[in-house]
Amino acid sequence: MPSTRIREYESAFSEWLGAKYAFSFWKGRVALYALLRAMGVGEGDEVILPGYTCVMDVNPIKYLGAKPVYVDIEPATFNINVGLLEVKITPNTKAIIAQHTYGYPCDMDAIMNIAEKNSIPVIEDCCLALDSKYKGKTMGTFGEAAYFSFQWNKPYTTGLGGMVVTNDEKLAGQIESLRASEMCLPCRKEVFMLWAELVVYRLFIYPRTTALAERVFRYLTKKGAVVGSSSSSEFQPEMACDFFKAASGVQARSGLRQLKKIERNIAHREWMAQLYDELLEQKGWPCRKYDRSMIEPVMVRYPVRIAEKDKALAEAAKAGIELGSWFECPLHPIETPLAAYDYEAGMCPEAEKASNEAVNLPLHPRANEATAEKSVEFITKFTPVK
Ligand SMILES: Cc1ncc(COP(=O)(O)O)c(C=O)c1O
Known part of the structure; x- marks a missing residue:
C-alpha cells in the first residue's frame, strides 16, 4: 500500500494538473511500463512512438515483448510527423505515444483524430512538457493517459521519479491492482543515496558547474557509488528484474515541495x-x-x-x-x-x-x-x- 505521504503527493499532482487519478513511480520509464501493462500490451503487439526519444522510453515496450514502431519527426517542432503516422498503424498496434518534445505540444487534433478513427489509445509522454497547452488545454489531459518524469533534467526534479495520470476509472483500477500485486519497494540504500544526491544538487549544481557535475555523476554511477538514472542492466530487457519500483517518501516530499513553487x-x-x-x-x-x-x-x-x-x-x-x-x-x-x-x-x-x-x-x-x-x-x- 502506498504511504499517506505518497497518496498526498499523487492527489496534489492530479489536482494541479486537472486529472482524476495519479500514480507515482520510482522513474518515468516505470510509469510507462505500468501504463502499458495496465492497457494489456504484450507479446507481438506494436506501440508507435517518435524516432527521436530516450531509449528508456523504449525499454518498457521491449520488456513486454512488444515492438516499437518509429515515426519520423517534423523538423520545426521535433514532434511526431502526423502525416507519417497513419500508415504505421497495423492490426497489432496497441498504443500511440505522443511525446511533446522539449515541451512543444504535439498536433493533438490530428493525433486524436487518427487514434479515434482506428480505435487506438493515445499515451502522452509529458516527461518534457509540464503545463504546456494546446488550444488552451493542458498536455497530459488529451489521451487515455499520460506520464511524467522528474529525473534531474526535467521541468522539476525529485532526483528520479515518474507519474501516470488518467481520467479513465478502469485503467486506474488496473494500475492500482498491478501496484498492489507486483510492485517492489526501493531499498533503503537507494533511497538514502537519492536523498544525499538531492542535497548535493540543491547546494552545488548551477549552470557553470553542471557539465563537470554530469561527468562526475556518470563516473560514479558506473562505479555504483550513486543511484543513477539508468543502469547498464536496463539496456537488457531480461535483466529488468527489479524494474517495477515504487516511488519513495523522499521523492514524494521533494515533489510536494516542487509543486508549491x-x-x-x-x-x-x-x-x-x-x-x-x-x-x-x-x-x-x-x-x-x-x-x-x-x-x-x-x-x-x-x-x-x-x-x-x-x-x-x-x-x-x-x-x-x-x-x-x-x-x-x-x-x-x-x-x-x-x-x-x-x-x-x-x-x-x-x-x-x-x-x-x-x-x-x-x-x-x-x-x-x-x-x-x-x-x-x-x-x-x-x-x-x-
Ligand atoms: C521524452 C522522455 N520520455 C521518457 C523518459 C524516461 O524518464 P525517466 O528517466 O524518469 O525514466 C525520458 C528520459 O529522460 C525522456 O526524455
Missing part, C-alpha cells in the same frame, strides 16, 4: 525562453515561431540547431557553459545499440538530422539573464542550421 518555475521558463528568442533574433539567428492561440509551450530546454554539434559540446564543457546534447541519436543516448531496439539507420531521416544538429540551452530556475546572455554569446559563434 511550480507556478514560479513555469513563469521563469517562459520568461527565459522569450529572452533567448530576443537575444538570438538580435544576432540574426532563427528562433521559435508559432501561433500562441494554438500552442503555449512551457519548454524544458531551449533547442537550437547548429552545424558543429560535437565541437560546441566539447568547447562548452571547457568553458563552463551548460549546453545540453539531447537527443544524441534517434534513441538517446549515443551508446544505445539501435538494432536491438528495432531501429535501422535511415528509418527516421529527420530525427537523425536533428540528433546531429540539436543542442539545448538551460531554462531552469537556476539559470538567469546572465546565463542566457552567456549561452547566446557562446552558441552564436557556431553555424546555425535552418
Whole structure:
C-alpha cells in the first residue's frame, strides 16, 4: 500500500494538473511500463512512438515483448510527423505515444483524430512538457493517459521519479491492482543515496558547474557509488528484474515541495525562453515561431540547431557553459545499440538530422539573464542550421 505521504503527493499532482487519478513511480520509464501493462500490451503487439526519444522510453515496450514502431519527426517542432503516422498503424498496434518534445505540444487534433478513427489509445509522454497547452488545454489531459518524469533534467526534479495520470476509472483500477500485486519497494540504500544526491544538487549544481557535475555523476554511477538514472542492466530487457519500483517518501516530499513553487518555475521558463528568442533574433539567428492561440509551450530546454554539434559540446564543457546534447541519436543516448531496439539507420531521416544538429540551452530556475546572455554569446559563434 502506498504511504499517506505518497497518496498526498499523487492527489496534489492530479489536482494541479486537472486529472482524476495519479500514480507515482520510482522513474518515468516505470510509469510507462505500468501504463502499458495496465492497457494489456504484450507479446507481438506494436506501440508507435517518435524516432527521436530516450531509449528508456523504449525499454518498457521491449520488456513486454512488444515492438516499437518509429515515426519520423517534423523538423520545426521535433514532434511526431502526423502525416507519417497513419500508415504505421497495423492490426497489432496497441498504443500511440505522443511525446511533446522539449515541451512543444504535439498536433493533438490530428493525433486524436487518427487514434479515434482506428480505435487506438493515445499515451502522452509529458516527461518534457509540464503545463504546456494546446488550444488552451493542458498536455497530459488529451489521451487515455499520460506520464511524467522528474529525473534531474526535467521541468522539476525529485532526483528520479515518474507519474501516470488518467481520467479513465478502469485503467486506474488496473494500475492500482498491478501496484498492489507486483510492485517492489526501493531499498533503503537507494533511497538514502537519492536523498544525499538531492542535497548535493540543491547546494552545488548551477549552470557553470553542471557539465563537470554530469561527468562526475556518470563516473560514479558506473562505479555504483550513486543511484543513477539508468543502469547498464536496463539496456537488457531480461535483466529488468527489479524494474517495477515504487516511488519513495523522499521523492514524494521533494515533489510536494516542487509543486508549491511550480507556478514560479513555469513563469521563469517562459520568461527565459522569450529572452533567448530576443537575444538570438538580435544576432540574426532563427528562433521559435508559432501561433500562441494554438500552442503555449512551457519548454524544458531551449533547442537550437547548429552545424558543429560535437565541437560546441566539447568547447562548452571547457568553458563552463551548460549546453545540453539531447537527443544524441534517434534513441538517446549515443551508446544505445539501435538494432536491438528495432531501429535501422535511415528509418527516421529527420530525427537523425536533428540528433546531429540539436543542442539545448538551460531554462531552469537556476539559470538567469546572465546565463542566457552567456549561452547566446557562446552558441552564436557556431553555424546555425535552418
Ligand atoms: C521524452 C522522455 N520520455 C521518457 C523518459 C524516461 O524518464 P525517466 O528517466 O524518469 O525514466 C525520458 C528520459 O529522460 C525522456 O526524455
